[in-house]
């Protein structure tokens with residue numbers, strides 16, 4: 134029989150992770166302190182499974198075995214039999230600490246304790262444990278059942294055995310498990326920052342409007358969504374807060390500087406889709422804004438944002454946050470980028486990327502645009518990220 138998996142928090146992420154584990158054949162114990170949230174998670178799962186059944190993606194036998202595999206509980210004491218517990222509660226270090234300290238008294242000595250945190254360090258979460266070698270980050274993306282990427286983040290305290298077991302388990306769940314260092318934003322939320330930040334900067338300088346920047350990134354770059362459409366989708370409040378936390382965590386490195394424009398949109402309550410207005414207007418009578426489909430301008434926008442994204446991807450490799458393949462997999466499987474950024478860099482030519490960054494740094498005199506040392510070294514030595 135497969136191990137019992139515990140999930141704490143039946144919100145957006147916890148409910149999705151419970152579905153993933155149940156679909157992989159585990160018995161799952163889903164805990165939330167709020168009974169209404171448990172009822173909602175159960176009702177939502179029923180709707181999702183009915184949809185999958187009507188699309189013939191699962192059989193009715195599979196539907197009933199997935200439904201019956203999840204046990205809904207209000208108290209963490211029900212997690213005693215679990216070999217892995219994944220915490221997906223509110224993003225607050227003090228609350229996570231109290232949950233993990235209490236949890237360690239309930240589970241067995243061999244139970245792995247994981248967190249789905251997006252922004253807190255795994256080392257800080259694990260610091261309250263008597264045995265911190267069992268803490269690990271298992272970072273799913275939203276919606277967990279659909280997004281293939283899972284970032285696996287060992288803390289400095291984590292044992293190799295725990296890392297190996299978690300990598301094997303998450304891969305067996307059909308996910309793309311990518312190993313990543315315990316650093317701010319992990320891979321995706323760090324490397325993706327310029328997609329938003331540089332788009333906002335281009336707008337702030339008056340080079341192009343939202344619609345034109347979105348058009349350049351989707352039509353010329355092949356991204357599924359433009360940066361402004363995506364920020365409206367994520368929510369300007371959420372997206373701004375992630376940028377701010379990454380900026381602070383990197384000791385205010387200008388590469389991650391948040392945008393005043395986005396701050397104003399957030400302050401005004403222009404969160405995006407969920408508030409009916411963000412960079413775009415989502416009301417019924419809204420007039421759609423037309424992009425200025427100028428190829429030269431579009432190419433200039435794409436080249437600039439892409440150069441910064443690639444610089445960030447190179448930095449993640451340089452600082453050993455992940456491998457070349459890990460960074461490329463993370464961006465394609467976690468945020469649907471049309472191509473791995475390092476593969477893309479090889480195709481464009483590393484020298485060309487370096488020239489773009491040097492030009493931006495010279496023009497603006499800002500450290501934000503400084504080319505990564507690994508990029509410089511690779512250009513000097515005429516190297517590529519992948520074999521030619």
Ligand SMILES: NC(=O)c1ccc[n+]([C@@H]2O[C@H](COP(=O)([O-])OP(=O)(O)OC[C@H]3O[C@@H](n4cnc5c(N)ncnc54)[C@H](O)[C@@H]3O)[C@@H](O)[C@H]2O)c1
Pocket residue numbers: 141142143144145146147164165166167170220221222223224228232249250251252272273274275
């Ligand atoms: N939402 C995302 O896109 C996303 C993506 C990746 C990671 N995360 C991370 O996952 C975690 C959960 O995020 P979410 O969006 O699912 O949050 P959410 O607000 O949707 O759900 C959190 C749930 O935890 C419950 N809860 C809070 N304190 C609890 C406690 N002490 N014991 C038991 N249950 C408790 C709440 O009742 C709520 O149902 C956070 O750490 C977040 O950073 C979120």
